[in-house]
Amino acid sequence: MIFKVYFQESKKEVPVRENTKTIYMEADSERDVRTKLADKPYNIEFVMPVAGALLEYEKQNEDFKVLEI
Structure with a gap:
Protein backbone atom coordinates (compact mmCIF):
# COMPACT_ATOMS: atom_id res chain seq x y z
CA MET A 1 0.00 0.00 0.00
CA ILE A 2 1.14 3.55 -0.72
CA PHE A 3 1.21 6.11 2.10
CA LYS A 4 1.59 9.89 1.91
CA VAL A 5 3.73 11.20 4.76
CA TYR A 6 3.56 14.85 5.86
CA PHE A 7 6.66 15.90 7.78
CA GLN A 8 9.00 18.67 8.88
CA GLU A 9 12.71 18.17 8.17
CA SER A 10 13.83 18.79 11.75
CA LYS A 11 12.58 17.43 15.06
CA LYS A 12 14.30 20.31 16.86
CA GLU A 13 12.26 23.12 15.32
CA VAL A 14 8.67 24.10 15.95
CA PRO A 15 6.47 22.81 13.08
CA VAL A 16 5.42 25.52 10.65
CA ARG A 17 2.70 24.63 8.15
CA GLU A 18 4.49 26.41 5.29
CA ASN A 19 7.55 24.16 5.81
CA THR A 20 5.60 20.89 5.67
CA LYS A 21 6.90 18.50 3.02
CA THR A 22 5.52 15.24 1.71
CA ILE A 23 6.92 11.91 0.60
CA TYR A 24 5.23 8.77 -0.63
CA MET A 25 6.19 5.36 0.71
CA GLU A 26 5.21 1.80 0.09
CA ALA A 27 4.59 -0.08 3.34
CA ASP A 28 2.25 -2.56 5.02
CA SER A 29 0.86 -0.18 7.65
CA GLU A 30 1.25 3.26 9.23
CA ARG A 31 3.38 1.67 11.93
CA ASP A 32 5.65 0.21 9.25
CA VAL A 33 6.07 3.68 7.70
CA ARG A 34 6.99 5.21 11.04
CA THR A 35 9.41 2.36 11.78
CA LYS A 36 11.15 2.78 8.41
CA LEU A 37 11.52 6.53 8.96
CA ALA A 38 12.62 6.29 12.61
CA ASP A 39 16.30 6.82 11.77
CA LYS A 40 15.57 10.00 9.77
CA PRO A 41 15.53 13.41 11.51
CA TYR A 42 11.93 13.96 10.36
CA ASN A 43 9.14 15.26 12.57
CA ILE A 44 6.26 13.23 11.13
CA GLU A 45 2.97 15.12 11.30
CA PHE A 46 0.58 12.76 9.56
CA VAL A 47 0.59 9.48 7.64
CA MET A 48 -2.27 8.90 5.20
CA PRO A 49 -3.00 5.81 3.08
CA VAL A 50 -3.45 6.64 -0.60
CA ALA A 51 -5.47 4.33 -2.85
CA GLY A 52 -8.01 4.30 -5.66
CA ALA A 53 -8.98 7.63 -7.22
CA LEU A 54 -6.81 9.59 -4.77
CA LEU A 55 -3.75 7.57 -5.80
CA GLU A 56 -4.48 8.24 -9.48
CA TYR A 57 -4.80 11.95 -8.70
CA GLU A 58 -1.52 12.00 -6.76
CA LEU A 67 10.38 6.20 -1.65
CA GLU A 68 11.69 2.69 -1.12
CA ILE A 69 13.41 1.97 2.18
Missing part, protein backbone atom coordinates in the same frame (compact mmCIF):
# COMPACT_ATOMS: atom_id res chain seq x y z
CA LYS A 59 0.28 10.21 -9.64
CA GLN A 60 -0.49 13.21 -11.86
CA ASN A 61 1.73 15.38 -9.65
CA GLU A 62 5.18 15.79 -11.18
CA ASP A 63 6.77 15.30 -7.73
CA PHE A 64 5.15 11.89 -7.23
CA LYS A 65 7.89 9.37 -6.45
CA VAL A 66 7.53 6.39 -4.16
